[in-house]
Amino acid sequence: MIAKTFFGFEEVLAKELQLLGAMDVQQGTRMVSFRGDKGFMYKANMALRTALKILKPITQFAVYNEANLYKGVQSINWDEYLDVHQSFVVNATVFSDHFNNSQFVALKTKDAIVDQFRNKHGKRPNIDKDFPDLKINVHIQRDFCTISLDSSGESLHHRGYKTATNMAPINEVLAAGMLLMSGWDGRTHFMDPMCGSGTLLIEAAMIACNIPSNINRKEFGFERWKDWDADLFDKIEESLLKKVREFHYTIKGYDKAPSAVIKAKDNVKNANLEEYITVKQFNFFDSSKETEGPLHMVFNPPYGERLDVGVERFYREIGDTLKQGYPGTEAWFITANIEALKFVGLRPSRKIQLYNGKLETRFVKYELYEGSKKGKYINQN
Known part of the structure; x- marks a missing residue:
């Protein structure tokens, strides 16, 4: 998985992940990669203080043009992650000579997903930019594309306690x-x-x-996923609260x-x-x-x-x-x-x-x- 953060906090976030029990922790730029199971994904979202997002990569492939992107997205069985009556949104970040417009990449990804559902079921899920059931992240770095599910939903800086801010609030x-x-x-x-x-x-x-930093938060993105496990989440929450001092x-x-x-x-x-x-x-x-x-x-x-x-x-x-x-x-x-x-x-x-x-x-x-x-x-x- 990938935890995204601000520039300068990579080392702090890596230490947080290690203390939380993550495996294979590796720092990048504005991100830290790690390994963990579903329960750890729940724990990371609830407990990490310096993470903005927790992304779960589901596939990676080489990409040189629009056709590669479309084919790579279509190779995913989207029925595993999304029902036809649900909604989704695609966000893209692009650092590549082959693509210069992240909105274009997001649109082509959306087209590939929608076309798969139309071909299989004769109908398609809706796009909802405000409250989607599934947030999909596309990251293209040079010739390499990673498709991830955004397990957090809204950015994790939305803790749930702040209803009033001053003129220049700090994140x-x-x-x-x-x-x-x-x-x-x-x-x-x-x-x-x-x-x-x-x-x-x-x-x-x-x-x-x-x-836990996000104990007051009302919802995480993974709570709308098809494999959402409420009992497991409750156990993770309970285990974290036992460590309050x-x-x-x-x-x-x-x-x-x-x-x-x-x-x-x-x-x-x-x-x-x-x-x-x-x-x-x-x-x-x-x-x-x-x-x-x-x-x-x-x-x-x-x-x-x-x-x-x-x-x-x-x-x-x-x-x-x-x-x-x-x-x-x-x-x-x-x-x-x-x-x-x-x-x-x-x-x-x-x-x-x-x-x-x-x-x-x-x-x-x-x-x-x-x-x-x-x-x-x-x-x-």
């Missing part, structure tokens, strides 16, 4: 990947000082408590916008995590550390592209607040305004390239020391 898979990449494991206090609609807070709590620290979120705080609290409630997460209206720049011991901080400040902030002053205030108010803190944040990092006034100990949508970003780490280690601050200005 749930991106949030979880950042948290795992930062080393967050639920063994310290956690803070998001610019929490928006609460995504990082919720994903942090789910990691800390080992709650208690969390003995605090998870706090600030936002200066009242509307964002309301949205964050609603989403925390939807995720059934109110006992672990507190959110309050407060300006981070007026704050200081409230907890004893180490603090893990991850946040997604405004970049300046979509939200109006005075960039130089804003980033300088981030650095000043961290230096003056947050000793003993490991602070990470993501930004697409890479030039603005020089105004923070601290040298990051790590700087990782990621993408937030189409925006190239840096995920940066600052270590704020206590006591005599304050001498390790390095001012860039």
